[in-house]
Amino acid sequence: MRWRLTDYSIRARLYVLGVLAFSSTLIVLLAAIYLVYQYRVEGPRHIPIKYKRMTRAEVAPPSIYLIELYLVLQELETLTKPEEIRERLTQVDELAKQYDRKYAEAIERLTNSTFRRRMENEIDRTARELIRVARTEYLPLIGQPGMQAKISEVLRTRILQAFREHRKAATEMDQALQREIDHLDEQLISDARTSLFWLAVVSIGMLIVGTLIAYLTMRGIVEGTQVLIHRVEEMSLGTSDLTVRIPVETRDEMGRLAEGINKMIAKIQSIVLKVRESSIQLLSTASEIAATAREQEATVQGFSSSTTQVAAAVREITATSKELSGAMNEVNERANQAAMLANTGRSRLVSMEATMNHLVESTASISSKLAMIREKADNITMVVTTITKVADQTNLLSINAAIEAEKAGEYGRGFLVVAREIRRLADQTAVATLDIENMVRHMQEAVTSGVMQMDKFSEEVRSGVGKVAEINGQTGKIIEEVHGLTARYCEVNEGMKNQAIGAEQINEAMASMASNIRQTAASLEEFKRATDHLRSSVELLNQEIAQFKS
Amino acid sequence: MLVLMFQIGDNRLALDIRRVREVVPRVHLDRPTMAPDWLAGLFVYRGHPVPVLDLHHLLGAGECPPHLSSRIILVPLEREGGDERLIGLLAAQVADIREINANAPSMPSLDSSSQARLGQTLVEGDTILHLLDLDHLLPDPVRKRLPPP
Amino acid sequence: MNTLPVVTDCWNQIGVRGDHSCPELPRVVHCHNCSVFASAGRRFLNAPSPDGYLEEWTRRLAAPIEITSSDLTGVLIFRLAEEWLALSVLVLVEVTLPRPIHRIPHRGGILAGLVNIRGELHLCARLDQILGVDRSEVACSISRTGRSLERLLVLHREDERWVVAVDEVDQVYRVALNELVEVPPTISRALVRLSRGVFHWQGKSIGLLDDERLFQTLRGRLR
Numbered sequence: 001m002r003w004r005l006t007d008y009s010i011r012a013r014l015y016v017l018g019v020l021a022f023s024s025t026l027i028v029l030l031a032a033i034y035l036v037y038q039y040r041v042e043g044p045r046h047i048p049i050k051y052k053r054m055t056r057a058e059v060a061p062p063s064i065y066l067i068e069l070y071l072v073l074q075e076l077e078t079l080t081k082p083e084e085i086r087e088r089l090t091q092v093d094e095l096a097k098q099y100d101r102k103y104a105e106a107i108e109r110l111t112n113s114t115f116r117r118r119m120e121n122e123i124d125r126t127a128r129e130l131i132r133v134a135r136t137e138y139l140p141l142i143g144q145p146g147m148q149a150k151i152s153e154v155l156r157t158r159i160l161q162a163f164r165e166h167r168k169a170a171t172e173m174d175q176a177l178q179r180e181i182d183h184l185d186e187q188l189i190s191d192a193r194t195s196l197f198w199l200a201v202v203s204i205g206m207l208i209v210g211t212l213i214a215y216l217t218m219r220g221i222v223e224g225t226q227v228l229i230h231r232v233e234e235m236s237l238g239t240s241d242l243t244v245r246i247p248v249e250t251r252d253e254m255g256r257l258a259e260g261i262n263k264m265i266a267k268i269q270s271i272v273l274k275v276r277e278s279s280i281q282l283l284s285t286a287s288e289i290a291a292t293a294r295e296q297e298a299t300v301q302g303f304s305s306s307t308t309q310v311a312a313a314v315r316e317i318t319a320t321s322k323e324l325s326g327a328m329n330e331v332n333e334r335a336n337q338a339a340m341l342a343n344t345g346r347s348r349l350v351s352m353e354a355t356m357n358h359l360v361e362s363t364a365s366i367s368s369k370l371a372m373i374r375e376k377a378d379n380i381t382m383v384v385t386t387i388t389k390v391a392d393q394t395n396l397l398s399i400n401a402a403i404e405a406e407k408a409g410e411y412g413r414g415f416l417v418v419a420r421e422i423r424r425l426a427d428q429t430a431v432a433t434l435d436i437e438n439m440v441r442h443m444q445e446a447v448t449s450g451v452m453q454m455d456k457f458s459e460e461v462r463s464g465v466g467k468v469a470e471i472n473g474q475t476g477k478i479i480e481e482v483h484g485l486t487a488r489y490c491e492v493n494e495g496m497k498n499q500a501i502g503a504e505q506i507n508e509a510m511a512s513m514a515s516n517i518r519q520t521a522a523s524l525e526e527f528k529r530a531t532d533h534l535r536s537s538v539e540l541l542n543q544e545i546a547q548f549k550s
Numbered sequence: 551m552l553v554l555m556f557q558i559g560d561n562r563l564a565l566d567i568r569r570v571r572e573v574v575p576r577v578h579l580d581r582p583t584m585a586p587d588w589l590a591g592l593f594v595y596r597g598h599p600v601p602v603l604d605l606h607h608l609l610g611a612g613e614c615p616p617h618l619s620s621r622i623i624l625v626p627l628e629r630e631g632g633d634e635r636l637i638g639l640l641a642a643q644v645a646d647i648r649e650i651n652a653n654a655p656s657m658p659s660l661d662s663s664s665q666a667r668l669g670q671t672l673v674e675g676d677t678i679l680h681l682l683d684l685d686h687l688l689p690d691p692v693r694k695r696l697p698p699p
Numbered sequence: 700m701n702t703l704p705v706v707t708d709c710w711n712q713i714g715v716r717g718d719h720s721c722p723e724l725p726r727v728v729h730c731h732n733c734s735v736f737a738s739a740g741r742r743f744l745n746a747p748s749p750d751g752y753l754e755e756w757t758r759r760l761a762a763p764i765e766i767t768s769s770d771l772t773g774v775l776i777f778r779l780a781e782e783w784l785a786l787s788v789l790v791l792v793e794v795t796l797p798r799p800i801h802r803i804p805h806r807g808g809i810l811a812g813l814v815n816i817r818g819e820l821h822l823c824a825r826l827d828q829i830l831g832v833d834r835s836e837v838a839c840s841i842s843r844t845g846r847s848l849e850r851l852l853v854l855h856r857e858d859e860r861w862v863v864a865v866d867e868v869d870q871v872y873r874v875a876l877n878e879l880v881e882v883p884p885t886i887s888r889a890l891v892r893l894s895r896g897v898f899h900w901q902g903k904s905i906g907l908l909d910d911e912r913l914f915q916t917l918r919g920r921l922r
Binding site for chain 1: 552554567568570571572573574575618619621644645646647
Binding site: 385388389391392395414418423424426427428429430431433434435438 | 708710711731736737739740741743744746749752792793
């Protein structure tokens with residue numbers, strides 16, 4: 001089969017492109033970085049040069065001290081003052097020490113063995129030679145009078161020679177170092193150039209390749225999209241044939257997109273069909289709704305009249321409940337009055353009860369007193385018995401006295417009188433006892449009747465008390481009932497109020513309902529209008545859809 | 551003369567008080583067995599037993615009522631041999647002593663046995679009295695039947 | 700008790716205790732004297748005997764009478780002021796309730812006056828004066844029932860009758876004359892003179908008066 005770029009997905013192609021671009025850029029970048037890194041100042045290529053330069057710098061200072069030493073030695077030639085000489089001698093020592101120190105440092109820093117050896121052998125040797133010569137041959141002469149010519153000689157010959165040897169060694173080393181450095185420099189530059197050259201080559205190459213791939217990919221995409229755009233634009237104009245499909249020629253994203261669009265068109269097609277169906281249904285529904293709306297209108301009318309009736313009824317209810325409330329108020333007042341009266345009556349009853357209880361007590365006490373009287377009567381009866389005996393015996397005595405008196409004859413005459421007196425006494429006693437007996441009997445009869453009456457009275461009082469208690473209880477019940485009534489009245493009143501409130505609420509509800517009805521009527525109107533709109537909209541829709549061939 | 555008044559049944563009787571020893575109250579009487587009706591019983595009077603005759607039975611007037619005024623009239627009776635013995639006569643309403651005229655008009659005694667026993671009938675004021683004749687009241691047969699003293 | 704119905708109690712209705720309208724009242728003066736009253740009294744006794752009465756009397760009558768010694772003299776014991784005195788019953792006729800003593804004008808002394816007893820006038824003497832007993836400070840003798848205990852003694856010896864007032868009369872007591880002791884000299888001279896002696900009775904010293912001397916004194920004072 002033919003290998004075509006378009007067989008591969010745009011995505012893949014783009015990925016490759018991207019990767020390529022990325023990787024090439026990356027490579028170039030990395031290379032550049034590497035080069036920069038390498039050839040940077042203080043970089044790996046530069047460091048040795050730097051070190052070499054440093055070495056060269058390191059080498060210099062010790063010599064400089066020796067130069068200074070030499071200068072001081074020269075000064076010493078012409079000095080005569082001891083203090084100046086001493087000062088200069090001190091300086092010479094100092095400089096010697098410093099050279100030692102600097103030399104030590106330089107030696108330490110020198111890593112290259114060649115140069116190290118050279119330093120040691122050449123520079124140091126000559127340096128020490130100079131110092132030695134100075135110390136041994138020159139300095140002792142200083143300050144010595146008359147040695148001026150010797151001093152100048154030594155200076156000019158020995159010191160200068162040593163110095164020149166040293167200087168030579170130093171210069172040679174320095175030059176050697178310089179040559180090294182230069183060599184390194186050149187190398188560096190040429191290497192850098194080479195690298196840059198290859199970098200440029202690679203970059204350009206990558207660039208070309210990438211451009212190529214990008215161009216090819218773009219072309220594929222553009223071509224594909226052109227077709228789709230065309231189709232879609234067609235669709236958007238609204239005059240396209242929903243049955244036509246985009247040919248799918250490629251297997252990449254464009255192809256899939258084309259397929260998708262095809263499917264979408266198919267969907268739209270089906271939707272359009274459905275819409276058609278629905279619009280038909282909608283139309284019928286709209287008609288139905290309109291019919292219903294008309295019915296509702298009629299209902300609303302009826303409703304309105306009903307609410308009016310209800311409102312009238314509610315007004316009646318309110319009026320009735322007001323009347324009832326008034327009547328209840330009256331009833332309540334009456335009930336309260338009745339309760340008050342009952343209370344008064346009750347308190348009277350209580351006092352009556354108390355009085356009756358007193359009566360009962362009194363009758364009880366009276367009964368007991370009567371019983372006491374009866375007892376006393378019985379006691380009297382006992383006494384009466386005794387008196388009767390006395391009367392009897394007195395009578396007897398009188399008889400016997402008379403008998404004795406008669407027997408005594410003449411002498412008994414006086415005694416007869418006595419006897420008669422005694423008899424009369426007996427009679428009086430007897431009559432008195434009779435009277436007492438009568439009195440006692442009367443008393444007993446009176447007591448008995450009194451007791452009977454007391455009992456009757458007591459019974460009546462008790463029954464009266466019972467009745468009073470009954471009445472009391474009943475009155476109490478009445479009061480309770482009245483209180484209950486009052487409570488009920490409050491309930492009823494509450495109920496009435498609630499009813500009135502309810503009626504009011506109903507009224508308000510009726511009013512609001514009436515307004516609602518009006519609103520409903522209005523909204524029904526709107527509804528009808530909406531239905532009409534709907535219908536017209538559906539028709540419009542139909543018209544729109546009709547454009548599509550499906 | 552002074553008489554002691556008493557009542558037997560419906561008859562008012564009188565007895566000369568000179569014939570009376572003493573009047574004592576009614577007491578418990580001990581009735582011996584097989585005693586005749588008219589013997590009410592025996593009682594002890596000052597240490598001696600005294601037989602008591604119920605005048606009611608003797609004169610056929612029922613029983614002596616058990617009143618306070620029913621008393622025993624103690625009369626001494628002359629016995630054969632001269633000594634007297636005391637007997638008691640149980641009578642009712644023994645409560646009065648009156649002075650009566652011995653020569654008061656009297657009714658002739660009738661020929662009935664009871665009348666003979668009762669004795670002379672007198673009129674005193676507005677009441678009819680029977681003057682008791684002890685000797686006639688207690689004929690010998692009765693006296694004989696009295697318990698021995 | 701009395702089972703017979705009360706026939707009448709005219710003494711309470713028309714008699715002295717009633718309205719005094721009884722026709723008999725002018726004749727009898729007081730109901731007590733009326734025969735209706737008396738028969739009512741008698742009839743009262745026509746009632747059954749009380750319980751135990753028979754037993755009591757049976758016992759009493761059975762007991763033999765105590766033979767009294769003949770050398771006992773009956774004396775009436777009475778009180779005059781603080782003094783308890785006695786007088787032989789032989790000179791006593793009667794003891795009666797106090798009656799009004801009508802003073803005899805221009806005659807005083809021991810003579811208290813005249814007093815009417817049973818329709819007869821008697822001379823009343825002041826025994827307290829005769830005996831020298833002070834009666835003035837003694838409180839009124841009142842019995843438990845509120846009645847006065849004062850009594851009048853009617854004395855008589857041969858033909859003389861005297862009435863004296865005493866403060867209290869007790870009873871007739873049989874005293875043996877050999878019981879009498881001498882009168883203590885603490886009492887008045889008159890009393891000493893007129894007393895036969897003193898005997899003891901119920902814890903009291905009773906002065907037995909000499910009736911003969913008493914009558915002598917009375918007679919003497921009268922003149």
